[in-house]
Amino acid sequence: MSRLLPVLAMTVALVLSACAGGGTTGTATAGPPEPAASGPASAPAASDGGAGTGVCAPSTEAGAVEATMTGNAFSPGTIEAKVGDVITWTNGDGVPHTATYKDDPTCTTERLGQGDSGGLTFSAPGTYAFFCQVHPDMTGTIEVTS
Ligand SMILES: [Cu+2]
Numbered sequence: 504m505s506r507l508l509p510v511l512a513m514t515v516a517l518v519l520s521a522c523a524g525g526g527t528t529g530t531a532t533a534g535p536p537e538p539a540a541s542g543p544a545s546a547p548a549a550s551d552g553g554a555g556t557g558v559c560a561p562s563t564e565a566g567a568v569e570a571t572m573t574g575n576a577f578s579p580g581t582i583e584a585k586v587g588d589v590i591t592w593t594n595g596d597g598v599p600h601t602a603t604y605k606d607d608p609t610c611t612t613e614r615l616g617q618g619d620s621g622g623l624t625f626s627a628p629g630t631y632a633f634f635c636q637v638h639p640d641m642t643g644t645i646e647v648t649s
Pocket residue numbers: 575599600601635636637638641
């Protein structure tokens with residue numbers, strides 16, 4: 504019987520060391536790196552108080568207000584929004600459309616194909632007429648309040 508004792512002792516020692524070793528391999532995991540916060544796009548300076556230019560900016564951000572272009576018409580034809588809201592139109596037609604600010608046609612969505620979306624945002628309260636550059640009699644109004 505005495506011949507078994509050294510074997511038993513060795514076995515116990517091996518098991519103990521294996522356990523101890525296993526306990527030290529874990530590493531603390533840090534949280535995922537936070538993406539750098541990107542500031543909002545710089546808003547155009549609200550300008551000279553009335554000319555109608557400078558208050559409108561195109562935007563591709565997800566819209567706070569959603570509208571459509573369907574059957575060669577804007578829907579709704581009169582849109583209510585708040586200052587700074589992005590109004591996003593989605594074209595449901597097979598022909599291209601734009602939403603373009605009447606008093607400053609440089610402020611416009613892209614020419615939107617079917618299923619595409621584009622938006623405008625206004626930095627001052629007011630009533631703004633808009634139209635489609637492809638179909639100039641396709642018109643609508645945006646009522647922006649503060
Ligand atoms: Cu159109």
